[in-house]
Amino acid sequence: MQYLTPRKSAEGNGSAHTGTEHHWAMTVTAAGLCFLVPIWLYIFGHALGQSREVVLTTFAQPFAAIVTALILIVGMRHFAMGATMMIEDYARGTTRKVLVIGAISLSWVIAATGLFALIRIAL
Amino acid sequence: MADAKRAAPNQRPLSPHLQIYRPQLTAITSILTRITGNGVIVGVMLAVWWLLAAATSDEYFAVANGVATSWFGDLVFTGSLWAIWYHLFAGIRHFIFDAGRGMDIPTAEKLGWACIIGSVVMTVITILLVQ
Numbered sequence: 001m002q003y004l005t006p007r008k009s010a011e012g013n014g015s016a017h018t019g020t021e022h023h024w025a026m027t028v029t030a031a032g033l034c035f036l037v038p039i040w041l042y043i044f045g046h047a048l049g050q051s052r053e054v055v056l057t058t059f060a061q062p063f064a065a066i067v068t069a070l071i072l073i074v075g076m077r078h079f080a081m082g083a084t085m086m087i088e089d090y091a092r093g094t095t096r097k098v099l100v101i102g103a104i105s106l107s108w109v110i111a112a113t114g115l116f117a118l119i120r121i122a123l
Numbered sequence: 124m125a126d127a128k129r130a131a132p133n134q135r136p137l138s139p140h141l142q143i144y145r146p147q148l149t150a151i152t153s154i155l156t157r158i159t160g161n162g163v164i165v166g167v168m169l170a171v172w173w174l175l176a177a178a179t180s181d182e183y184f185a186v187a188n189g190v191a192t193s194w195f196g197d198l199v200f201t202g203s204l205w206a207i208w209y210h211l212f213a214g215i216r217h218f219i220f221d222a223g224r225g226m227d228i229p230t231a232e233k234l235g236w237a238c239i240i241g242s243v244v245m246t247v248i249t250i251l252l253v254q
């Protein structure tokens with residue numbers, strides 16, 4: 001006997017009973033990026049074109065460093081999931097698998113590289 | 124009956140039959156969301172490489188900064204800047220649609236224009252602000 005109401009067992013599930021996690025994760029990261037991106041554009045835009053000393057001073061500041069770290073983690077997760085969604089729409093079979101693995105790997109490589117640079121600058 | 128079923132699929136036009144499909148603002152602004160979101164990775168890669176170079180050495184930074192501030196860098200960063208603003212506005216539109224609002228055609232078209240105009244305006248403002 002099932003103690004859950006039909007409403008409760010259906011809530012949060014799509015027609016496939018799974019898959020809403022992807023959409024929800026995109027929503028959460030998108031909401032965060034709405035605030036992070038404009039701030040980061042301002043920080044990065046100011047640093048771009050300046051001398052190395054100014055760039056290092058800029059990204060060594062706690063606020064700029066934290067925003068950049070968040071952009072790298074949240075942004076690359078958002079990109080990885082969005083790129084996966086695109087690949088799943090246009091490719092199938094082995095090509096799809098290879099491209100999805102490639103896109104997610106690229107995202108983490110970019111995030112790791114950026115974080116490494118940031119740690120070297122800020123710490 | 125079985126023969127008819129076998130012959131039919133090949134001759135059916137593919138939906139939405141792109142060759143004769145009139146481009147609509149809502150459709151174009153929708154696909155632009157995907158193109159800008161995925162395309163912005165080029166700008167991100169250049170930015171992260173530039174940051175890595177800054178963290179490494181004066182010589183490496185000179186190389187990366189040379190590329191980042193060249194006409195090529197300007198092109199990539201200006202394009203990425205517009206792309207990220209467009210994607211942000213389209214994302215907000217997505218939130219509005221997710222909430223079940225703005226689905227009627229006049230409002231949806233207005234939201235499409237808001238994404239296009241908003242992204243261009245914010246690109247110009249950002250460039251002026253950080254110069």
